[in-house]
Amino acid sequence: MRNTVCVVQQESDLTAKTNIPEAVCAFCLQRVLKWKLHRKVSKLPSETPYPGVSILKPLMGVDPNLFSNLETFFTMNYPVYELLFCIEDKSDPAIMIVMQLIQKYPTVSSRLFTGGSVVGVNPKINNMQPGFTAAKYDLILISDSGIRMKEDTLLDMVSCMTEGVGLVHQMPFTCDRDGFAATLEKVYFGTAQARIYLAADLLRVNCHTGMSALIRKALIDEVGGIQAFSCYLAEDFFLAKSLKERGWRMCISSQPAWQNSGVCEINSFQARLTRWTKLRVAMVPSTILLEPLSECVVIGACASWAVWFLFSWDPLVFYLVHVLVWFLLDWILLSIIQNGSLPFNKFDFVMGWLFRECCSPYLYLHALWDPAIRWRERTYRLKWGGVAEELKPKVKV
Numbered sequence: 001m002r003n004t005v006c007v008v009q010q011e012s013d014l015t016a017k018t019n020i021p022e023a024v025c026a027f028c029l030q031r032v033l034k035w036k037l038h039r040k041v042s043k044l045p046s047e048t049p050y051p052g053v054s055i056l057k058p059l060m061g062v063d064p065n066l067f068s069n070l071e072t073f074f075t076m077n078y079p080v081y082e083l084l085f086c087i088e089d090k091s092d093p094a095i096m097i098v099m100q101l102i103q104k105y106p107t108v109s110s111r112l113f114t115g116g117s118v119v120g121v122n123p124k125i126n127n128m129q130p131g132f133t134a135a136k137y138d139l140i141l142i143s144d145s146g147i148r149m150k151e152d153t154l155l156d157m158v159s160c161m162t163e164g165v166g167l168v169h170q171m172p173f174t175c176d177r178d179g180f181a182a183t184l185e186k187v188y189f190g191t192a193q194a195r196i197y198l199a200a201d202l203l204r205v206n207c208h209t210g211m212s213a214l215i216r217k218a219l220i221d222e223v224g225g226i227q228a229f230s231c232y233l234a235e236d237f238f239l240a241k242s243l244k245e246r247g248w249r250m251c252i253s254s255q256p257a258w259q260n261s262g263v264c265e266i267n268s269f270q271a272r273l274t275r276w277t278k279l280r281v282a283m284v285p286s287t288i289l290l291e292p293l294s295e296c297v298v299i300g301a302c303a304s305w306a307v308w309f310l311f312s313w314d315p316l317v318f319y320l321v322h323v324l325v326w327f328l329l330d331w332i333l334l335s336i337i338q339n340g341s342l343p344f345n346k347f348d349f350v351m352g353w354l355f356r357e358c359c360s361p362y363l364y365l366h367a368l369w370d371p372a373i374r375w376r377e378r379t380y381r382l383k384w385g386g387v388a389e390e391l392k393p394k395v396k397v
């Protein structure tokens, strides 16, 4: 009996020991993130003229949300900007949607560039090249097709472009959509990715994701334009690297990137994550080791072994407490980033969270196993370092 009491006491001591620092972390995290991610956008000082922004929208294909997503770019509350839509394929149905919007909002400065211009391997850069060449303002916003803007998103990004900052990026997140795939995407971007994105930003590690980024055009021109990064598929990473090497800082804007693609399926989402892992592995090989270490199950197993080895604590109890605390912290992080009520209940969150944790090792190993990268209609191979080459489809005789 005494032994049992002793064990229970040891366990509750252990729980308390494990919980106190993590509870303190949770509190600090909540305060810091609330400040970082949801501060009020202050208007620029009235004596400063608003800098003009050329917005590059590379488009390829249509989805059910494309019209309404693009429309948000016409209704932004920002005084000086132009919209440069870029569509490579002249028979792409996205052209029709853009034309409708241009007609609907004749007062918004907007142009359409079709045909692209082959300056390298990266198809997004080839597509954007004519728009980039025609851009007339000092700031460039590269914004992917699935992104939605709020009225004040551009103002928020511009206000982060302070002295010494060369690039303002948005942390990827998602709009509220229905279905399990949408829950999974929100759970992924609001927990696993947000955690490493914010940690990397804190440590000044280059984590820029190019789906929504405001950049000083002069800094791109200095190295020969966007085509300087067209030999890479991850042009975003190398662009940010180049700015950092020239002493410029990067900054996360206070609003996340509201991804709202009309295609929301588990398979395509997992294929996207696998493609990104392949890019990161080729660009920064140390991620092969570091990324698994940032996962709850892996770091938990390592920590449990360590506390057993060092302090003879029960590794199973430690592991379970670790998973529970990690799970709760993920819920807090997601709620902070959402900054409002979530579109799903706690049970859906548990399901989404468990599904992601279980699939993550499989997706990671799959990415290592098959290095060919399929992006939209093309397939590529990456050399170590990140330089890409396109694999031509085999011609059947």
Ligand SMILES: CCCCCCCC/C=C\CCCCCCCC(=O)N[C@@H](CO[C@@H]1OC[C@@H](O)[C@H](O)[C@H]1O)[C@H](O)/C=C/CCCCCCCCCCCCC
Binding pocket: 124, 144, 193, 196, 197, 199, 200, 203, 205, 206, 207, 208, 209, 210, 211, 233, 234, 235, 236, 237, 276, 277, 279, 280, 284, 286, 287, 290, 291, 293, 294
């Ligand atoms: C013990 C704990 C260690 C933690 C280790 C964490 C390791 C990872 C650290 C930071 C990585 C943050 C990465 C977040 C971005 C993930 C999304 C992504 O991979 N995006 C890539 C593709 O983006 C699309 O590419 C095509 C483009 O046209 C689209 O528009 C894009 O959206 C993107 O290219 C990746 C960018 C960032 C890569 C960062 C890799 C850095 C690894 C550093 C490792 C050391 C960090 C250690 C400190 C935490």
Ligand SMILES: O=c1ccn([C@@H]2O[C@H](COP(=O)(O)OP(=O)(O)O)[C@@H](O)[C@H]2O)c(=O)[nH]1
Binding pocket: 057, 058, 059, 060, 123, 124, 125, 127, 143, 144, 145, 146, 211, 272, 375, 376, 377
């Ligand atoms: O061959 C391509 C592939 C992509 N894109 C554009 O590049 C951006 C990012 O593409 P996607 O959403 O497929 O990339 P992800 O975010 O999944 O990496 C989008 O605006 C696409 O329209 C493009 O112009 N040509």
